[in-house]
Amino acid sequence: MTEHDQYLVGLDLGGRRVVVVGGGQVAQRRVSRLIAAGALVEVVSPEVTPAVEGMATAREITWTPREYVDGDLEGAWYVLACTDDPQVNAAVGVEAERSRIFCVRADDGSLGTAVTPATGRYDGLTVGVLARGAHRRSAAVRTALVEALQAGVVSDSAEPVLPGVALVGGGPGDPELITVRGRRLLARADVVVADRLGPRDLIEELGPDVEVIDASKIPYGRAMAQQRINELLVEHARAGRFVVRLKGGDPFVYGRGFEEVQACTTAGVPVTVVPGITSAFAAPAVAGVPVSHRGVAHEIVVVSGHVAPGDPRSLVDWTALGRMTGTIVLMMAVERIGLFADALITNGRAADTPVAVIQDGTTRIQRTLRSRLDAVAADIEAHEISPPAIVVVGPVAGLSDRG
Template sequence: MNRAHEQYLVGLDLAGRRVVVVGGGQVAQRRVAKLIASGAVVEVVSPEVTPAVEGMAAAREIAWTPRRFDDGDLEGAWYAIAATDDPAVNQQVTSEADRHRIFCVRADDGQAGTAVTPATGEFDGLTVGVLARGAHRRSAAVRTALVEALQAGVVDDSAEDPLPGVALVGGGPGDPELITVRGRRLLSRAQVVVADRLGPRDLIDELSPDVEVIDASKIPYGRAMAQQRINELLVEHAKAGRFVVRLKGGDPFVYGRGFEEVQACAEAGVPVTVVPGITSAFAAPALAGVPVSHRGVAHEIVVVSGHVAPDDPRSLTDWEALGRMTGTVVLMMAVERIGVFADVLVANGRPADTPVVIVQDGTTRIQRTVRATLATAGRVAKDEEVSPPAIVVIGPVAGLDAPGPGGAGAA
């Protein structure tokens, strides 16, 4: 390749076409995954491959020829990648590709091949590719920045207004960086946002001034917008031709009444897109250094709603069974009745000294962790003035030695 020439960036349609990758190491592994996604018919030629490549071959996503490269291996190929750790073999692959007029990427020396692999990223049907004349770190950095800008809505890629409808987006446990990529993208396109109190509040401030934001907060034991009214707002705005994002905390289907909103929209003929979110039931303990499962410690995890007491006729929870189990119980919406739930678990067989961890305002700037046992949980929660939102983890995992708050997930 002539260094004085510009590189011509082009998209190849490799679906159904033979591509040969020579080499089975980490570089080959990364390239093969992309080639599979493109629909290429991939053959890897290498005496040895990584476990991941071997797994792709076992799943018949690719073919693997377990030997060294031989002349003739590129016959019928449309594209080739030389990715061994032997420059002589890579040169052999490049030479044969030249003879057959097959474009070939040489991973160890991009200038020695007839093609180069750009730094690429995917976003909502777009493929962003960056070449930097061999400066791979630079091209990767620019690629990442462009994709993140698209995901955050900083770069507007929309050629037209979004279609009317509702996106039910799980915003995650509170930290704005823990919303999914798809959730953030849809939020950036919203014309109306119906937001929960526990959704990622910082993202609301980033919305365009012309976006209508409707506060649908439900404050425990306080002010709350009726669920029926929330359902009506979603339908009304969507039928008025707007794209509505229902931004909820955590995951919309984990005690979030999200399915009720889906049902309301479906009954009204309004299209709905559901975007799952990270549930605080697992995220908040993780960032407090508490795993909800751990090998040899807990083989079961039960997530329980604490919005009604154990003796309430509306309760659907088998508290006797929870008392007998030895794994992890995660209580949500349980602050008001922590002592009651602890007592009923002890009464049904859980040891009184079972560790308890309470994580308040998990993943946010004011997150804090309170430790107790089933015997002391009610008193400790009262003394420490624990308030919603809080996640309660009960079981041996709550007693594991762990980093301080945020230590397990600190960046």
């Protein structure tokens, strides 16, 4: 292509034939986007990656398992030459030029009649960046723009969000572990009702016009009543505000999130649920403890520790847990860890079963304690471990990344 500016345009490829010649990693990346655009994709290549083969098996695309031949582009609206053979790509380009079909040359963009921009999506927008073939530059700018939109740094001049409630799982604590959608909705909130375990750094980034309500529940200490939290969500939404209920972890993993959904629904308030990364799995992961591992654990049980074994309110079958050989993840268990350990040992778990305790997982003050089932209560007390902490019981707690 000559040095004149490229013309950036959005193609409506829905229901239209697009041919991709080549089945490697480059084709794999392009095909996913074409499928999302509704194109009728045909991949022509003797071999394809497992991912592309999977798309063909699922009938998302058509795969013609042979070399490209002249005439393969008949009826196509768009073509991508993605082989690792420049001569094949050139032949595709010649047919495309003859047939007046725009063609992308993956090996050398300047030799094609079209180029693929670095693209990103945000709330119905598609952001595309061209940089005269400087792919790293265009990708970096694309990413920065999308992140700025997600964080609310750049306004997209969208209409105000309609009144209602978004129940957002903020993840385990690290502000970068909230979902893209969660961060986007948080940036558009009028009111934020925040938990103590939510990502605090994100609260600091909110504009001065956003009302932040502290709904912290401090273990064995001060707590806002759940009924009052429910009332606040409904009151502010009915007053015409968009309310984000920012919770730590995932809203439905021992977070009483469904109670809040029920309260909003009963009051006729629209509510959206945005899942989050649960600390039950995230905290062990960042501490180097896999909750499952091939040949080590075939089961994972996540247990609430807010009531002791034998308490009439307990719904946990400790006899069954004691017979397990897999992984038990205890949440909210620090205060009663001795009781839980005794119940597991009494019901069959070996006293020397490895245990890992991760306090404040994914945050700057994260701490990890390695112990065993018959010693974990004393070790937690000796090391002054305090909530929030995740306790992992089972052989995976004794694994090391050193093999």
